[in-house]
Amino acid sequence: MSGRESTVKINALKELSLVAYQGEAIGVIGLNGSGKSTLMNLICGKIQPTTGAIYASSTPIMLGVSAALVPDLSGAHNVILGCLAMGLTKAQIADRHEAIMELAGLGSSINLPMRSYSAGMASRLRFAIAAAIDPEILIIDEALNTGDDEFRGRTKQRMDQLREQAGCVFLVSHSLKTIQDLCTRVIWIDKGDLLFDGDTETxxxxxxxxxxxxxxxxxxxxxxxxxxxxxxLDTVSIEPLQPGRRRSVRA
Structure with missing residues (x-):
């Protein structure tokens, strides 16, 4: 009798190819366990693909500076900590501080300890911090499902600004209304398969x-x-041009 434990290999995502372009806001939809978060973790480099490769024009930033935030400190202090963790200088933080506060929309609660925040308030603050650095590629995973119409309006305005600055945004959400309001393209993943990549309404x-x-x-x-x-589904293949560059071809 062997004492060796058996292992089970689970493919969270099957082979897929997609290309994201500058100026796009891409919604990612699918049932729980479909592979959405796995795809986002692959794009931002948190995990490595077992086959294939991922190419990006800059380092993708995933909304989630939680590791740098301290629950016992106020939201205002955590803005500074979060921005420092993302590499902003003190001068840059001071320059963007007011815009971050306005986007978060927490009012006087910004001076309360973060541990007193609801999940929605904390998500709003994290989004405001992450969006402060003008990332070329921003990934938002299940963070914007809460908030009132005013906050969603500010969020859309900020995402539009990022896209206009040649940025690209990936938004994972179970809120189809949020996807409809904020995204110009949608990727649908189901059981690890890419089922759809295209027009939001369709x-x-x-x-x-x-x-x-x-x-x-x-x-x-x-x-x-x-x-x-x-x-x-229209399939996409990635062909090499020269070292470090690729082009996409639709099949």
Whole structure:
């Protein structure tokens, strides 16, 4: 009898190819466990792909400076800590401080300890801090599902600014309204497969039909929609041009 433990290999994502362009706000949708967060962790370099490669024009920044934030300190102090952790100088922080406060929209609560914040308040502050550095590639994973219409309006304005500055934003969310309001393109992942990559309205329309069939217990109809998405998906291949550069070709 062997004392060696057996291991099970799980492929969170199957082979897929996609290209993100400057000026895009890309929504990422899918059921829980579909592989959305795995894809974002791959893009930002937190985990390495077992096959293939990822190329980026700059280092992707994932919304999440939680490790640098201290719950016992005020939101205002955590703004400084978070910005320092992202590499901003004290002068840059001072220059952007007012804009960060305005985007977070916490009012006098900015002076309270972060441990007193609701999950939504903390997410708003983290987004305001992460968006302060004008990242070329920003990844937001399940952070903007809370907040009122005013905050969503400020968020959209800031994301539009990032895109206008030749930036690219990935937004993972279960809120289809948030995706609809903020994104110019949608990627739909299901069970590790890329099912759709394209127009926001088309993606959300089919996704709503798919989830409705699943919720109603009609797995046959849901599977039919899934097959249709796979059969009509435009595939993208990445071809080398010269060292460090690649081009995309749609099949």
């Amino acid at each position: 993606a959300l329309g089919w996704y709503r039909k798919y989830t409705k069939e699943l919720a109603g217990g009609d797995r046959f109809a849901a599977a039919k929609i899934r097959r249709r998405m796979q059969n009509t």
